[in-house]
Amino acid sequence: MITRSEVLETNKMIEDYNLDVRTITMGINLMDCADSDIDKFNEKVYHKITTCAKDLVKVGDDLAKQFGVPVVHKRISVTPIAIAAAGCQTDSYVSVAHTLDRAAKAVGVNFIGGFSALVQKGCTKSDEILINSIPQALKETDVVCSSVNIGTSRNGLNMDAVKKMGEIILQTAELTKEQDCLGCAKLVVFCNAVEDNPFMAGAFHGVGEKDCVINVGVSGPGVVKKALQEVREADFETLCEAVKKTAFKITRVGQLIAQEASKRLNVPFGIIDLSLAPTPLIGDSIAEIFQEMGLEEAGAPGTTAALAILNDNVKKGGVMASSYVGGLSGAFIPVSEDHGMIVAAEKGALTLEKLEAMTCVCSVGLDMIAIPGDTSAATLSGIIADEAAIGMINNKTTAVRLIPVIGKNVGDTVEFGGLLGYAPIMPVNTYSCEKFIKRGGRIPAPIHSFKN
Amino acid sequence: MKGIITVLGKDHVGIIGTVCTYLSRNDINILDISQTIVGSYLNMMMIVDLSIVKKEFTVLVDEMVELGENMGVAIKMQHEDIFNSMHRV
Numbered sequence: 001m002i003t004r005s006e007v008l009e010t011n012k013m014i015e016d017y018n019l020d021v022r023t024i025t026m027g028i029n030l031m032d033c034a035d036s037d038i039d040k041f042n043e044k045v046y047h048k049i050t051t052c053a054k055d056l057v058k059v060g061d062d063l064a065k066q067f068g069v070p071v072v073h074k075r076i077s078v079t080p081i082a083i084a085a086a087g088c089q090t091d092s093y094v095s096v097a098h099t100l101d102r103a104a105k106a107v108g109v110n111f112i113g114g115f116s117a118l119v120q121k122g123c124t125k126s127d128e129i130l131i132n133s134i135p136q137a138l139k140e141t142d143v144v145c146s147s148v149n150i151g152t153s154r155n156g157l158n159m160d161a162v163k164k165m166g167e168i169i170l171q172t173a174e175l176t177k178e179q180d181c182l183g184c185a186k187l188v189v190f191c192n193a194v195e196d197n198p199f200m201a202g203a204f205h206g207v208g209e210k211d212c213v214i215n216v217g218v219s220g221p222g223v224v225k226k227a228l229q230e231v232r233e234a235d236f237e238t239l240c241e242a243v244k245k246t247a248f249k250i251t252r253v254g255q256l257i258a259q260e261a262s263k264r265l266n267v268p269f270g271i272i273d274l275s276l277a278p279t280p281l282i283g284d285s286i287a288e289i290f291q292e293m294g295l296e297e298a299g300a301p302g303t304t305a306a307l308a309i310l311n312d313n314v315k316k317g318g319v320m321a322s323s324y325v326g327g328l329s330g331a332f333i334p335v336s337e338d339h340g341m342i343v344a345a346e347k348g349a350l351t352l353e354k355l356e357a358m359t360c361v362c363s364v365g366l367d368m369i370a371i372p373g374d375t376s377a378a379t380l381s382g383i384i385a386d387e388a389a390i391g392m393i394n395n396k397t398t399a400v401r402l403i404p405v406i407g408k409n410v411g412d413t414v415e416f417g418g419l420l421g422y423a424p425i426m427p428v429n430t431y432s433c434e435k436f437i438k439r440g441g442r443i444p445a446p447i448h449s450f451k452n
Numbered sequence: 453m454k455g456i457i458t459v460l461g462k463d464h465v466g467i468i469g470t471v472c473t474y475l476s477r478n479d480i481n482i483l484d485i486s487q488t489i490v491g492s493y494l495n496m497m498m499i500v501d502l503s504i505v506k507k508e509f510t511v512l513v514d515e516m517v518e519l520g521e522n523m524g525v526a527i528k529m530q531h532e533d534i535f536n537s538m539h540r541v
Contacts (some may be wrong), residue, residue, distance in 0.1 A: 068530035256537040
């Protein structure tokens with residue numbers, strides 16, 4: 001029999017500590033929409049998305065009501081458009097982005113991911129078309145998210161693509177400067193991108209996936225923080241146990257919602273992504289977890305260790321709670337989306353270099369960081385290369401989502417609104433890496449990739 | 453199927469009676485009920501059987517929220533599985 005204390009604990013997590021299911025993301029394969037005529041391709045894409053996802057939002061809302069836990073986002077990921085649209089005879093995929101935008105709005109989801117290309121070893125003609133379409137596509141659409149995978153531990157890094165993406169990020173910033181360069185918040189550059197990630201902006205539906213799947217991303221930094229408040233001054237063993245137990249409980253909620261959503265939508269369950277995703281709300285912050293662990297601010301010495309503990313124990317606790325764990329699974333450290341990170345960055349406690357160190361042990365990478373608008377494309381590429389190298393050598397996913405804010409400099413702030421939050425412009429090392437980036441070509445796969 | 457109902461708010465005459473009348477009208481059987489009053493605040497929990505209920509779960513949730521608002525208390529009904537999932541291995 002369910003006890004009063006269990007009911008109270010669960011409802012306190014939901015009502016007081018922001019426990020939620022962050023996203024139900026439906027992955028949809030678009031490869032069967034292939035057509036040499038781009039108009040017909042767009043028609044098929046629209047039809048497929050609006051058919052597969054017609055009940056997604058209703059089911060998400062019904063589940064939230066039935067179980068009394070918020071299901072914050074309902075989203076869609078699709079096959080990388082550079083693959084799905086490769087048969088089209090065209091020189092631009094901007095019309096495809098419009099189709100994705102229309103389809104997403106028609107079914108009521110708030111983001112659709114998959115305006116993507118996987119170019120870790122080289123670009124096809126279609127990859128080039130997609131990458132060149134990104135700035136215009138992100139300018140002209142509202143809910144389309146784009147990602148480009150430029151490297152893997154198995155293949156090394158495509159440095160031509162790294163160079164190109166520095167330029168594309170700047171062009172996207174320029175084209176969306178009226179909205180504080182918001183386009184860049186919808187663009188991620190990955191190394192070791194995962195095919196079943198339900199979180200935006202980097203979600204896409206991998207080519208090894210079923211036709212349609214349901215992936216669920218859980219969250220709950222506030223709940224972890226609360227659990228750590230109860231073990232203040234205890235040793236690390238106790239701290240780790242507290243994180244594990246909490247992660248287990250959070251993930252079980254995600255598993256329940258995923259299974260129910262899968263049943264009601266008649267779509268197979270893919271994975272649970274065990275991530276701690278912060279929001280700009282006070283109390284829903286990864287940085288506040290660090291403070292609870294004993295650091296004055298995020299960025300203080302000890303932060304990387306604290307993040308490593310958090311990431312590892314979230315996984316250890318969550319893995320047993322779900323039958324299929326996947327996606328990015330760990331702790332996200334976006335700056336603008338995390339109140340504690342914003343404060344630490346404003347005070348100067350948290351720097352870009354410290355964030356880079358933290359990405360060695362977090363689940364993704366340099367995320368939602370506003371930098372000066374006069375940062376050069378080569379510097380952006382240099383940052384991407386550094387981050388990708390961390391991912392390649394350490395067999396982990398790393399990503400870069402930087403926002404060069406045109407017309408703003410260190411000391412200014414930028415407001416994205418909603419869950420994307422706001423951020424101070426952080427300083428970037430201004431020494432040049434232009435000659436390094438200009439070399440082009442590929443960085444060969446690391447020695448430890450030869451495992452076969 | 454079972455539901456868990458929680459009622460939270462300032463105590464006054466008729467809260468439990470109103471909730472029970474609503475449940476009975478909708479063929480919902482009460483399996484367990486417990487309550488505490490701290491200061492003048494009521495904290496009640498019920499486990500109810502929904503196996504013969506005709507209305508959709510989400511409709512019941514909405515109606516109970518409204519019922520609570522009319523009495524100045526917060527009434528929440530949740531499917532038991534969220535608690536089973538979280539607290540049972």
